[in-house]
Amino acid sequence: MKKSSGSPEIKRMDGSIIIPAGKYASLRKAVEKNSADLSYANLSYANLYSANLGYANLYSADLSSANLSSANLYSANLGSANLYSANLSSANLSYADIDYSCWPLWCGSRDVKVDKKIALQILAHFIVLDCDDQDIIELQSFILSTGLPQLCHRAKELGIVGEE
Numbered sequence: 001m002k003k004s005s006g007s008p009e010i011k012r013m014d015g016s017i018i019i020p021a022g023k024y025a026s027l028r029k030a031v032e033k034n035s036a037d038l039s040y041a042n043l044s045y046a047n048l049y050s051a052n053l054g055y056a057n058l059y060s061a062d063l064s065s066a067n068l069s070s071a072n073l074y075s076a077n078l079g080s081a082n083l084y085s086a087n088l089s090s091a092n093l094s095y096a097d098i099d100y101s102c103w104p105l106w107c108g109s110r111d112v113k114v115d116k117k118i119a120l121q122i123l124a125h126f127i128v129l130d131c132d133d134q135d136i137i138e139l140q141s142f143i144l145s146t147g148l149p150q151l152c153h154r155a156k157e158l159g160i161v162g163e164e
Contacts, residue, residue: 012040013062044082069108088112099154117153124152124160 007030009021018041024030028051031038035056044064054074064084068091075095083101087108094115103109103122114122127140127149143149144160155161 010034010038011042013042013060014040039077093118120148120152121154124149124155124158128158128160 006022007019007024007027009017010019010027010030011017018038019030019034024033027046028048031043031046031048032052035053035058037057038061039057039059041058041061043058043066044062046063046066048071049067050070050072051068052072053076054072056073056076058073058081059077060080060082061078062082063078063086064082065086067087069087069089071088071091073091073093073096076093077097078093078101079097079099081098081101083104085106085108086104088104089108090111090113092113094113096114096118098118098121123143127143129136129140131137131140149155150161152158152160
């Protein structure tokens, strides 16, 4: 992202400009106004605290180390997005598509609001971990016995349910 007065320039990974520098008063405003298609955008290290990105197309966007705390990402397309080290604390990801993205496994994912689909997806990924600790194996078995992981939309690909 190129800095100037007002919003910085925002480019796609291929270098094409999505939002020219200075068009908006801030990066947050620029992203909110153009959230319809931010696919492949380079937003690494962006401060998007409390940004309204509901329904945004962030497919394959680089959001690594971005501050998305308290952001509204309701129904956003985050498929294949890079969320490495992104701060998602208190963000709303309900109904967002996070398939093939990277869920941050640090305190920055605390208190993220998710829907049942995302919760089941994370649960399903937990039960297919290959861990030799007996406590974890028993927990995985118990969770599997609840029938919840089988409801994950990726249950077949994860081998939790067989072909019907």
